[in-house]
Amino acid sequence: MKTLVIHHDDCLRHDPGPRHAERAERIGAVLKAVSGVPGIELLPAPKATPEQLQRVHPADYWERLCSLEPEPNPAVGPASERVALDPDTWLSPGSLNAALRGSGAACFAVDQIYAGRARNAFCVTRPPGHHAGAASAMGFCLLNHVAVAARHAQAGHGARRVAILDFDVHHGNGTQAIFENDAQVLYVSSHQVPLYPGTGFAAETGCGNVLNLPLAPGSGSADFRRAWLQRGLPELERFAPDLVIVSAGFDAHQRDPLAQLELQDADYAWITAEIRALAEAACGGRLVSVLEGGYDLDALASASAAHVQALIA
Numbered sequence: 001m002k003t004l005v006i007h008h009d010d011c012l013r014h015d016p017g018p019r020h021a022e023r024a025e026r027i028g029a030v031l032k033a034v035s036g037v038p039g040i041e042l043l044p045a046p047k048a049t050p051e052q053l054q055r056v057h058p059a060d061y062w063e064r065l066c067s068l069e070p071e072p073n074p075a076v077g078p079a080s081e082r083v084a085l086d087p088d089t090w091l092s093p094g095s096l097n098a099a100l101r102g103s104g105a106a107c108f109a110v111d112q113i114y115a116g117r118a119r120n121a122f123c124v125t126r127p128p129g130h131h132a133g134a135a136s137a138m139g140f141c142l143l144n145h146v147a148v149a150a151r152h153a154q155a156g157h158g159a160r161r162v163a164i165l166d167f168d169v170h171h172g173n174g175t176q177a178i179f180e181n182d183a184q185v186l187y188v189s190s191h192q193v194p195l196y197p198g199t200g201f202a203a204e205t206g207c208g209n210v211l212n213l214p215l216a217p218g219s220g221s222a223d224f225r226r227a228w229l230q231r232g233l234p235e236l237e238r239f240a241p242d243l244v245i246v247s248a249g250f251d252a253h254q255r256d257p258l259a260q261l262e263l264q265d266a267d268y269a270w271i272t273a274e275i276r277a278l279a280e281a282a283c284g285g286r287l288v289s290v291l292e293g294g295y296d297l298d299a300l301a302s303a304s305a306a307h308v309q310a311l312i313a
């Protein structure tokens with residue numbers, strides 16, 4: 001059984017500005033690192049359908065984004081073709097197609113895995129999604145791809161219980177907000193505290209379905225593995241999911257410029273192997289991973305390659 005790597009060139013066209021950390025080169029770095037891994041199949045991402053989006057994002061939110069997205073205009077400079085939704089989050093011509101490919105990739109991955117055509121998948125798309133709420137763009141994110149995929153698995157494939165695991169260095173406040181009253185979806189996140197977006201404390205537990213594993217600045221491999229071994233992974237096992245979705249951010253890497261955790265490539269291989277083993281025990285290995293952050297191109301490349309190798313192994 002194969003591991004799919006799902007991508008689309010539309011994801012390169014979202015342009016949040018020349019000095020923005022979340023840049024198109026991230027995708028090239030990941031694809032270059034993972035496309036030579038034996039056992040993967042590279043497939044193009046479709047766009048998410050309105051039906052898929054609206055299970056999470058209200059139609060009027062999407063229409064507002066569409067009304068704000070600038071038209072391509074070769075007569076003006078690129079800077080004047082961008083619209084700020086907040087100080088970090090921008091719309092350029094092409095941003096919404098990029099975001100649609102991100103949510104579409106995650107739904108397509110769910111379809112392929114439920115059809116038995118792949119064991120698991122890694123969606124190499126941008127902009128990322130885990131800060132996006134149902135009706136709020138935030139923190140580089142426009143659409144919450146893992147949330148759209150979770151609802152798609154429930155509505156389209158009969159998944160009852162979906163676990164979303166998030167090892168991005170930032171707390172996935174959007175994902176938590178979308179599911180915090182839904183006991184059928186588990187959300188477990190390790191992240192640095194204090195750090196943007198200022199949420200993700202251990203006291204935030206949703207309806208008993210949210211487990212936050214805050215890590216102090218300077219935490220490294222031992223702290224990360226202890227948190228997942230003692231809390232996160234047992235919670236995943238207890239939940240007995242029908243599908244596991246991973247918000248795979250690589251910005252807790254020691255080299256990343258946006259945060260102060262000290263993870264190494266081997267930690268990404270380790271957490272991926274642990275999650276994959278629990279997915280195999282709980283749900284036939286059904287696992288969809290979606291790229292979130294990761295802003296040092298070399299670290300992003302090597303850590304995502306370690307992630308994909310552990311998905312295949």
Ligand SMILES: [Zn+2]
Pocket residue numbers: 168169170249251292293294
């Ligand atoms: Zn992040």
